[in-house]
Amino acid sequence: MEFKDLEIFQAVAEKGTITEAAKEFNYVQSNITARIHKLENELKTPLFNRHHRGMSLTPEGKKLLTFSEKILMMKDEMKKAIQNNEEPSGKLEIGTVETVIQLPKLLSTYIKKYKNVDLSLFTGVTETLEEAVLNHKLDGAFVTESDFHPDLISHDVFQxxxxxxxxxxxxxxxxxxxxxxxxxxxxxxxxxxxxxxxxxxxxxxxxxxxxxxxxxxxxxxxxxxxxxxxxxxxxxxxxxxxxxxxxxxxxxxxxIKTVFIRRADAFLTSTMERFIETIEAKKHVVV
CATH class of the missing domain: 3.40.190.10 (Periplasmic binding protein-like II)
Structure with a gap:
């Protein structure tokens, strides 16, 4: 079993069709189909129900999805740990509630200093953003303080x-x-x-x-x-x-208090570490 097999499996599970998964990887459909069959043969169980609308996970497929998400997350964390260097670079995907008025100044300070970082910003409500950080869809998020999941750590931003x-x-x-x-x-x-x-x-x-x-x-x-x-x-x-x-x-x-949340178990790359340092430097109380 290869990491790519699990990535393809997750794509088919998410998209619901071989066609859409093939587009994501820029593969021919037969390649995606062969990979899924290979995985099912190795595990000796069907992972998908095939029907005219596409494909849906079997109970065994749902179990595998839980493990594959953890495995691929650990693979990414391993790469970050090994490839990490002092100069922040690469992708940084951050979420925010709409009303963080001081955010543009903070982001501008960070991006001007670390020009090799590709920062993307996504908006949403606190509950949705918390879920996205928990599920590794965002590296972190600016949200309103509440009772967060124990797997999250928060950094005060302002009141x-x-x-x-x-x-x-x-x-x-x-x-x-x-x-x-x-x-x-x-x-x-x-x-x-x-x-x-x-x-x-x-x-x-x-x-x-x-x-x-x-x-x-x-x-x-x-x-x-x-x-x-x-x-x-x-x-x-x-x-x-x-x-x-x-x-x-x-x-x-x-x-209220606005905080920045991230997963407590995520490897702290230099990119994220410098971002948190920028938050700490800009921290202030709004009255």
């Missing part, structure tokens, strides 16, 4: 305050209790915090509207579509311009 925002038409907090709630999808800590406040106040939002970007949420609040709960640093310019107004909630709902 700040969440505020309830609305347009200028309703001057009091009381008048906003029945307004539609504009938010990110489930898994967003900001959303969970405001939902907690709603519950404690015995409030049922008139409507909950999910959006994909912070910009759309802010524009919708400006237009009076509803209220949202966001970091104060993200909307200071809008408040100063008189486009929205902020309403303060008690500290138990409003105080």
């Amino acid at each position: 700040e305050e969440l505020v309830l925002i609305s347009d200028m038409s309703v001057p009091t907090l009381e008048g906003l209790k029945e307004a539609p709630f504009l938010c990110f999808s489930k898994g967003c800590v900001y959303r969970a915090r405001l939902e907690s406040w709603y519950r404690d106040q015995n409030i049922t939002p008139q409507k909950v509207m999910e959006f994909g970007t912070l910009e759309t949420i802010l524009r919708s609040v400006e237009e009076g579509l509803g209220v949202s709960f966001v970091p104060k640093s993200a909307i200071a310019h809008l408040e100063d311009s008189g486009l929205i107004q902020c309403h303060t909630l008690p500290e138990q709902y409003s105080k």
